[in-house]
Amino acid sequence: MKIAILGGTGHIGMGIALRIAMLGNEVIVGSRELEKANIKAREYRNILEQRGLEGDIIGMENGEAAREADISIFTIPYKYAYSTAESLRNFLRDKIVISPIVPMVKKGGFFLYDPPVEGSAAEKLASILTESKIVSALQTIPAKKFADLDAKFEWDVPVCSNDEDAKRITMKLIDRMEKLRALDAGPLVVSRLIESITPLLLNLMLQNKIKSLGVKFL
């Protein structure tokens, strides 16, 4: 499977790119700038090479990446996510699009969830990409730690979607990544509950002076 990580040049994109490439998938790192995408793709390949691993990771401009891929992961900051979605609409038709987007505000030093009128970022994305299969997942993965291949963790990933096949494929992909467990959370309307966890994690990290926190359901 060809998997594009749109806006995949940040920490969360890096972790996902490395770990998905390690599974033998073709990974396309997308960016607004081809140059940046290429630099990051090379950087990610080098990280895997230094570990004696091969990784099929290439860089592309976001539009090209979306067009080429079977699955696109939308790791784009929520401020630009919706306009980017509009511009990629045609390339993403009939394909799986995974939304890890979390709209947040900081008020009085604390993070709060700031959903759009659609109810959640994933539902807003679905309202724009009406012909794509939207899956909500990966919001609660601590980006920096996930990008560190030596990091120890064990996290759960709630996944929701209105498309059962797309959900199963996404869950399988997540389950194959080491130390992640995908859990079916139901239809896309549940995304607001998943997205809400991210600002809570940030507050808990802040208040308890913990560097990174993910979540486990047990």
Added chain:
Amino acid sequence: MKIAILGGTGHIGMGIALRIAMLGNEVIVGSRELEKANIKAREYRNILEQRGLEGDIIGMENGEAAREADISIFTIPYKYAYSTAESLRNFLRDKIVISPIVPMVKKGGFFLYDPPVEGSAAEKLASILTESKIVSALQTIPAKKFADLDAKFEWDVPVCSNDEDAKRITMKLIDRMEKLRALDAGPLVVSRLIESITPLLLNLMLQNKIKSLGVKFL
């Protein structure tokens, strides 16, 4: 410390009553009906006695319980929580009131968070009990499993409040209960993020056929 568990005759009240009594606290089980409160208090004492443990657990009508206690835990279903709060207002003045309340709706077979206009159940409680010290906690504890003293678990309890002292006291109480870890989540406004976890847990249980799920941040 005298701790009242208002509406403490259900599973979540039972777990809290048993485990707080085991720590050596005086526990008052509150109910709308004194008779029911007394029956449950006796039942809880018997459970502890059968384990060779002593527990100072008595029953009272909710109003009496609130008046007697230093801390009240508001384990009342959210449909009755606010009207009960109105009626207990005077008894709870200047005292710590812990809110585990979660307003939920079930739509299309799935649970969603249904907060009041105040933003969360805890904030609505605070808007009624203006002279009490409201602490939000214990929403994500699976009630039945928590009531089973043989159950194995390890859960985190995010705690938030606008009153730092009340928050510290509540966190200490929770930390003293075996296998629970209290985590400071910030001010009361964060309660909406904590309360949101409960419907997500219910959906995850439902979709993945798991009997009970709590949460751990790691």
